[in-house]
Ligand SMILES: Cc1cc2nc3c(=O)[nH]c(=O)nc-3n(C[C@H](O)[C@H](O)[C@H](O)COP(=O)(O)O)c2cc1C
C-alpha cells in the first residue's frame with residue numbers, strides 16, 4: 001500500500017525515518033505509480049531519480065493527463081496520509097467559507113468581446129517595483145514537508161522554473177534561507193509576529209538575509225481558527241520534533257506562541273522601523289480595514305480569509321473584493337486569494353480590480369501528488385487556462401482585463 005507521510009512516528013514513517021528525503025520521494029512516487037497501474041512511468045518521470053534510473057522519451061505520452069487542478073487534488077488524496085489531506089483541505093468549523101470561496105466565482109459571469117487581436121497574449125504584471133511574468137502567486141502555506149518530503153524546496157524550484165512569485169510561510173519546514181539557496185528563488189516572506197518582538201526581529205533579519213524584499217503580514221490569525229477537520233494535527237505540527245519550523249530554529253524560547261492576540265495597527269510602524277521590506281497586509285476583508293491599511297501606510301493588501309481556515313461565516317473573498325478595490329482606489333496593489341481553481345476565476349478577480357491572485361491548495365495538491373513536478377503541472381494548468389480565457393474573452397494583456405468584462409448574477 002502507499003506510504004503514509006502523515007505525522008512522523010506513524011507505523012510507515014518508522015520504516016522511512018532514516019531514509020534520504022530524495023529517496024523517500026522517489027519511493028513515494030513509484031508506489032503511487034504502481035498503485036494506479038502505471039509503474040512503467042517511474043522511468044519516464046525524471047525529477048527525482050535513483051542511480052541507474054533512466055528517462056525514456058518514447059514513454060512520455062503515458063504520463064497521466066491532468067486536465068485541471070482537481071485531477072491533482074484527486075491524485076494527492078490518494079498519495080498523502082489522511083492527516084495531511086485533512087490539514088490541507090480542511091477549514092474552520094464546518095468548512096463553509098472554504099466552499100463559499102470556490103462557489104462565489106460561479107455567481108460572476110464573463111462578458112466576452114469579439115474581433116480583438118489575441119494572437120499575442122501578455123500576462124506580465126508590475127508589482128512592488130518588479131515585473132512578474134504572470135499574476136499567479138503561490139500563497140504562503142506552512143508545513144509543506146507534511147505533503148511531500150521536499151516540501152517548500154520543491155515548490156520554490158517549481159516557482160522558479162515556471163516563473164511564478166512564491167511567498168514563504170513563517171512556519172515553513174525548510175528555513176527561508178535554505179529555500180532561497182536551494183531554489184535561487186526571489187521570495188517574499190509571510191510573517192506571523194510572535195509575542196516576543198526580539199524573536200520577530202530575528203525572523204525579519206533571516207528573511208532579509210535570504211533576499212526577501214516583501215513582508216506579507218498575516219492579520220487574520222490572532223489565534224488559530226477552530227480546525228475541526230484534522231483536529232489536533234496543527235498543534236502536533238507546531239510541536240513536532242521531526243517536521244521542524246525551519247525559520248524558528250534556535251530563536252524561539254520555550255513557551256513562546258507563534259501568534260500574537262495582542263497585535264494592533266501599531267505593528268506596521270514597528271515593521272517599518274525594523275525592516276526594509278515592503279509591507280503587505282494579508283487577511284483584509286472589509287472596506288474599513290482597507291482604509292486603515294492606507295492610513296497606516298501599508299504597501300499592499302491581500303484580500304484573504306485564510307482559505308476559510310480562520311473565522312467561519314466570512315464572505316467569500318471575491319465578494320469582499322469590490323468594496324476594498326473601491327476604497328483603495330488604485331493607491332496600492334490589491335491581491336486576492338481563496339477558492340481560485342480555474343483560469344476564469346483568475347480572470348474574474350483581475351476584472352474586479354485585483355492586481356494579482358494567490359493560490360494555496362491547488363499548488364499543494366500538485367506537491368502532494370508528485371512533488372516539484374506536480375507543482376509545475378498545477379502552475380502550467382492555471383497559467384494555460386488564464387491565457388486561453390484571455391484569448392476567448394478578448395483581452396490581450398492583464399491591464400486590458402477591466403471591470404466591463406464581468407457581471408454578477
Ligand atoms: C495547508 C495550509 C497552510 C497554510 N498556512 C498558512 C501560513 O502559514 N500563513 C498564512 O498566512 N496563510 C496560510 N494559509 C492560507 C493561504 O496562504 C491562503 O490564504 C489560502 O490557502 C488561499 O485559499 P486556497 O487554498 O483556496 O487557494 C495556509 C493554507 C493552507 C491550505
Ligand SMILES: CC(C)CC(=O)C(=O)O
Pocket residue numbers: 142171221224234258306309
Ligand atoms: C496557523 C499557522 C500555524 C498555520 C496556518 O496558517 C494554517 O494552517 O492555515
